[in-house]
Amino acid sequence: MWRDYGVSADDFYAVRPECQDVPKTRFKIKAGKTLSTRRWHAAFNEEGYLDIGKTLDRIQRGGIHPTIRGEVWEFLLGCYDPLSTFDERDQLRQHRRQKYAAWKEECRQMDSVVGSGRIITAPIITEDGEPIQDPIVLYEAEKRGDTSNPCFQNSEDDQNILMAEREGILGLECLDGVRKESKVTAPLDKKVIHWKLTLHQIGLDVVRTDRTLVFYENQKNLSKLWDILAVYAWIDKDIGYCQGMSDLCSPMVVLLEDEADAFWCFERLMRRLRGNFRCTEKSVGVENQLQSLASVTQVIDPKLHQHLEALGGGDYLFAFRMLMVLFRREFSFGDSLFLWEMMWALEYDPDNFTMYEEQDNSQEKNKAPRLKPKSSRQIGKFERENKRNKSKTPDSPLPISVFLVASVLKNKSSKLMHEARGLDDVVKILNDITGNLDAKKACSGAMKLHKKYLKKAKTP
Structure with missing residues (x-):
């Protein structure tokens, strides 16, 4: 039962032997920190209601065991309502397929x-x-x-x-x-x-x-x-x-x-990110997040922001890739999965999922009555901070991905300030982080910057 704890995620996502220069995964499966199969199954009651609060803290601390990662992601991304039964989810799964x-x-x-x-x-x-x-x-x-x-x-x-x-x-x-x-x-x-x-x-x-x-x-x-x-x-x-x-x-x-299950998981992720891909003749959707990144950096590290502007990087286009594909190129495959699930656990809020169903009204009427969430434990730490500081963020709260990029820039601030003499230098310095980032430390840094940003943000 415990024999795979402490092993690398690379053992689950095998790399082709001829690919020797692929970054090794830092993520380790750790007993007491990683969400295990036993812990996951214990979070459901007999009818199938999920106490997701029991799992969020564990995911935020140590990620998800690879053997249950797919089914946990379906809940983190809003494919299924944790306050639904086994039977309801089975019916919905078949309907979606x-x-x-x-x-x-x-x-x-x-x-x-x-x-x-x-x-x-x-x-x-x-x-x-x-x-x-x-x-x-x-x-x-x-x-x-x-x-x-x-x-x-x-x-x-x-x-x-x-x-x-x-x-x-x-x-x-x-x-x-x-x-x-x-x-x-x-x-x-x-x-x-x-x-x-x-x-x-x-x-x-x-x-x-x-x-x-x-x-x-x-x-x-x-x-x-x-x-x-x-x-x-x-x-x-x-x-x-x-x-x-x-x-x-x-x-x-x-x-x-199952191909259909993979499709619906991807579809739910795209509900969060599709705005980044929206293009018009005048702009690309991700520019909104780049502008938000500029605003955050200006608040938490004004000297770095001024330096980047002086180099002609005030539009922050050098961070385009990080936001578009959620750091897939900066981390190994296993570490990028670890990063994503920590992000989603930190951001988790059932209120953000506007639609769990595609079934018709007649099926909806026959559903079992919903249970109410017991406490704020059913919400991720990042979202709890946003709710507590709602007056400081009158518009839609910024996603944690913006603060992740801000955290990377903050960590590289000294190098950027002293060595970057043009945008090419900025890109080179940021490219050097590939395979050298720690996903857990990145999330921790993003949370600290988020609190600092909210503290410094002016109340309207």
Whole structure:
């Protein structure tokens, strides 16, 4: 029972042996701190009501044991109401699986590659909706004798590398080399054209995402990630698909075996983050958080803020990646999961989940009566601070991710002040933190800065 305590999370998320330069995970499973399977199951009563307050403190202290991580995340992200029964959650799970299956079938009708186990990695239609003959596609690694290096990290050159690797692989849309799709007999709807135009970008991103993991050596897992993102791109008419979403979705595919369950976990995460991906002709959604980061830094470290402004970095675009993909590039895979669950536990508040259900009203009426939360223990520490200081934050409270970035800048403040003579230096200094951050210390630093910020913030 206790034999895996003290071991690294790397033992659960195996890295391909040829990837020697991948940062090691710092997260350790610790008895008395990490939320164990026994503790998790003990938090439910006989009907299935979850006393989530018993789990939040444990997650905030030591994270979640990898064997139960997926099911705990479903509660942290608001997939399920802790004040629901086992039966209610089973019914809801089945309802959601059916709904996902219907959406996936709708997508499959538009393009037969969806659900086929294959992945599109090049445009299949023109912007006018005309089909492109012989597009480049991803063949199974063992089928095409893939000798590409799986260990390269995402960079500005990734797309060029990938396209070069696939040079000469033409006309292979299906595993048998034949694209089974009927000819276009009528002009495609604009929404369908827009969706089809994103499919190859999803494919290019999927084959770059977490390539160091043994898990993604399996073509089935790659196609599962691609299918989820393709379906999400179709149902989210406003945002669709944007680069970075594959980094957010990948952990759900790793942790949750059922594809539909992984989809709904990702969908709930996107409810929190989709504003970051909202783009207009004049702005990108994440700019709001970058502006908030500038405001926080100006309050807690005005000299650093002035220095960054003098270097031309007052827009804080150098922190763009950290906020967009929640530090996925700054931490190892295992540590990024540890960081996320601590963040979600600290931010947890049932009031923030506006909708747990998609079921109809007749089913809603038959639900068992809800229990009321016993105390503020049902809310994470970060949210408790926000509620206590509501008068100082009249607008929507800032997410903990902003304070995490502020904490990183604060820790690097001296180096930035003395060594950064331009924005290139700022980027280099921040890039050096990759693999060298401690997730727990980062969360602790974010909490301290949050309190300091609220203390210094002026009451309207």
